[in-house]
Structures are given as C-alpha cells and as structure tokens.
Amino acid sequence: DRDRDLxxxxxxxxxxxxxxxxxxxxAAAxxxxxxFRAWIAEDGYGxxxxxxxxxxQCIGFVGLLDPD
Known part of the structure; x- marks a missing residue:
C-alpha cells in the first residue's frame, strides 16, 4: 500500500x-x-x-510513542 512504499x-x-x-x-522497512501498525491497533496511536x-507529497513520518 501507499504508506508502506513511502x-x-x-x-x-x-x-x-x-x-x-x-x-x-x-524487508526491514x-x-x-x-x-508500527500493531502499536496503533494495540494502543490507538503510533x-x-x-x-x-x-x-x-510525502515529507516524512510523524507519531507518538509510549516511552515505556
């Protein structure tokens, strides 16, 4: 899908x-x-x-991460 390619x-x-x-x-990407998608499914954010x-135009990626 588009996000994966970007x-x-x-x-x-x-x-x-x-x-x-x-x-x-x-493969690593x-x-x-x-x-990242598993985090979103589990936590509701990522x-x-x-x-x-x-x-x-894609300019990067952004998100939230639980520091624990």
Whole structure:
C-alpha cells in the first residue's frame, strides 16, 4: 500500500538517513511498518506518513510513542 512504499523510500534514502546508524532494506522497512501498525491497533496511536495536503507529497513520518 501507499504508506508502506513511502516508508521504505524514506528509510532507504541515503540523504534522509544520513544521521541514522543504518538504512533499512525493503524487508526491514516492511517489518518496522508492521510493528508500527500493531502499536496503533494495540494502543490507538503510533506512526504514520506525513504529507503536504495540497500535493500529497510525502515529507516524512510523524507519531507518538509510549516511552515505556
């Protein structure tokens, strides 16, 4: 689906991930997306793609995470 493709592109982009310790391949990005969706199903909140409303251009992802 659209969010999954965007999440992979963000997580595999060299420039975006410059200050992260690693970039995710497709399998790792899909696994992380599954984890994020499980958090939303369990807790009612989590992470999602962020986009510009007018153009639907993806600009990253945002969300809430329980620190515990």
């Amino acid at each position: 999440f992979y592109r963000i997580n595999s982009d060299e420039r975006v991930m410059e200050f992260f310790p690693f970039r995710r391949d497709r 899909d696994a992380k997306m599954d984890e 992470f999602a793609a962020a986009e510009i409303i007018e153009t639907r």
